[in-house]
Amino acid sequence: MPKTTTVIIGAGHCGLAMSRCLATRSIDHVVLEHGEVANSWRTQRWDSLRLLTPNWMTRLPGYAYRGPDPDGYLTARQVTAMLEDYAAASAAPVLTGVTVTSVQATEGGYVVRTGQGTWRAPTVVLACGAATVPEVPAVARLVPGGITQVTPAGYRNPGELPGGGVLVVGASASGVQLADELARSGRPVTLAVGEHVRMPRTYRGRDILWWLDASGVLDQRWDEVDDLVRARNVPSMQLVGSPGRTVDLNALSAAGVRLAGRLAGISGGVAQFSGSLRGVCALADLKLRRLLNTIDAWAGTAGERPGPTIVRSAPLGLDLRSGQIAAIVWATGYRPDLSWLDVPVLDRKGRIIHDGGVTACPGLYLIGTPFLRRRKSSLIDGAAGDAAELTRHLAGHLDALAGRRERSAS
Ligand SMILES: Cc1cc2nc3c(=O)[nH]c(=O)nc-3n(C[C@H](O)[C@H](O)[C@H](O)COP(=O)(O)OP(=O)(O)OC[C@H]3O[C@@H](n4cnc5c(N)ncnc54)[C@H](O)[C@@H]3O)c2cc1C
Numbered sequence: 380m381p382k383t384t385t386v387i388i389g390a391g392h393c394g395l396a397m398s399r400c401l402a403t404r405s406i407d408h409v410v411l412e413h414g415e416v417a418n419s420w421r422t423q424r425w426d427s428l429r430l431l432t433p434n435w436m437t438r439l440p441g442y443a444y445r446g447p448d449p450d451g452y453l454t455a456r457q458v459t460a461m462l463e464d465y466a467a468a469s470a471a472p473v474l475t476g477v478t479v480t481s482v483q484a485t486e487g488g489y490v491v492r493t494g495q496g497t498w499r500a501p502t503v504v505l506a507c508g509a510a511t512v513p514e515v516p517a518v519a520r521l522v523p524g525g526i527t528q529v530t531p532a533g534y535r536n537p538g539e540l541p542g543g544g545v546l547v548v549g550a551s552a553s554g555v556q557l558a559d560e561l562a563r564s565g566r567p568v569t570l571a572v573g574e575h576v577r578m579p580r581t582y583r584g585r586d587i588l589w590w591l592d593a594s595g596v597l598d599q600r601w602d603e604v605d606d607l608v609r610a611r612n613v614p615s616m617q618l619v620g621s622p623g624r625t626v627d628l629n630a631l632s633a634a635g636v637r638l639a640g641r642l643a644g645i646s647g648g649v650a651q652f653s654g655s656l657r658g659v660c661a662l663a664d665l666k667l668r669r670l671l672n673t674i675d676a677w678a679g680t681a682g683e684r685p686g687p688t689i690v691r692s693a694p695l696g697l698d699l700r701s702g703q704i705a706a707i708v709w710a711t712g713y714r715p716d717l718s719w720l721d722v723p724v725l726d727r728k729g730r731i732i733h734d735g736g737v738t739a740c741p742g743l744y745l746i747g748t749p750f751l752r753r754r755k756s757s758l759i760d761g762a763a764g765d766a767a768e769l770t771r772h773l774a775g776h777l778d779a780l781a782g783r784r785e786r787s788a789s
Pocket residue numbers: 388389390391392393394411412413414415416417418419420429430431432477478479480506507508509510511531553713716719746747748757758759760
């Protein structure tokens with residue numbers, strides 16, 4: 380059975396960032412990857428997707444974007460190439476095509492089983508992605524036959540959907556981007572809107588992410604927020620990677636997208652929408668105002684504010700049997716796949732219980748989930764700080780193990 384000091388599961392940007400930090404401390408490790416490096420970016424992104432974070436924010440341990448377009452936004456293919464180059468430059472010990480099928484605790488560490496053999500290691504880092512399985516609500520089963528159903532992970536471009544109207548469910552980053560793209564392709568689009576995070580692409584003449592970065596909002600730490608559970612479940616920002624272009628609900632309405640409330644159910648083939656659209660928009664406007672207040676306070680002067688979200692009449696029902704809707708896009712979020720984790724660290728909802736990525740099982744770590752250690756933990760730019768801190772903790776754990784072995788030998 381091969382042995383190493385740390386098994387990292389997953390070769391996305393988080394696994395590679397961890398590998399780089401471990402290598403800096405000469406901690407022997409291996410990165411086991413089910414597909415290839417940057418698998419999520421190769422297999423789960425639609426054709427037109429660009430990062431919503433500007434290129435200058437594409438920073439990893441020992442790497443920063445140095446290309447000609449710092450204010451542009453990388454395509455998924457460019458992200459893949461960047462991560463391949465990063466893995467090569469770091470000489471990351473990645474084994475591709477290796478699927479981890481179980482992780483079990485054992486005397487002094489873990490046994491990691493894969494389709495290609497079993498590893499033993501005192502420490503394991505779960506870098507297997509927080510957003511690898513699209514969440515589809517149970518009501519999807521009630522959609523009448525003949526309507527195509529897709530998730531953002533399976534969607535590629537408007538040409539792949541049948542002609543006709545589209546219902547996009549969910550108005551976070553993926554939902555607003557796809558509603559925008561489908562409306563621009565000439566399709567009638569209805570967007571079901573629940574709680575969302577409104578965000579202008581630019582504010583005070585700069586990309587909004589510049590302000591969030593410079594003012595320290597993205598660096599806010601997990602042990603400083605009042606309601607961490609809530610902070611970890613905040614929807615993604617309504618942003619698209621296109622210079623100066625905002626995709627909030629006002630912009631989508633102007634592009635012809637019909638807004639509806641949250642999809643509450645499907646009964647007798649009729650999609651039923653909540654009457655809460657005005658309320659959720661008012662709440663999103665309020666939260667945006669608070670965020671811009673924080674930025675203004677940091678900048679020392681007031682900026683020019685976007686107007687309120689305008690909600691005209693919103694349908695409460697949509698007959699899915701009427702032929703108006705040919706496809707439904709379930710942009711209702713993502714979750715990790717941890718079905719192979721045989722270590723008692725999951726809560727009732729199947730989420731890993733952890734304190735800033737440190738689990739209750741000594742030597743088992745997690746990286747890459749929302750607000751793991753800072754507000755930007757789920758962004759590429761969040762991996763460097765999180766990986767450095769987790770590596771420090773992991774090294775301390777190894778020292779403690781070595782100390783214990785020495786004491787029991789003497
Ligand atoms: C649609 C979308 C758009 C995003 N846009 C941005 C953006 O603009 N800017 C930004 O900074 N972030 C963005 N993100 C967030 C973030 O960068 C990604 O979620 C990122 O892919 C997460 O990185 P990761 O390394 O944690 O996980 P992943 O990239 O998902 O990597 C996990 C890896 O683990 C592997 N794996 C999983 N299970 C196993 C197993 N059992 N055995 C072996 N290997 C396994 C997978 O194959 C995968 O390669 C976006 C995310 C999504 C979903």
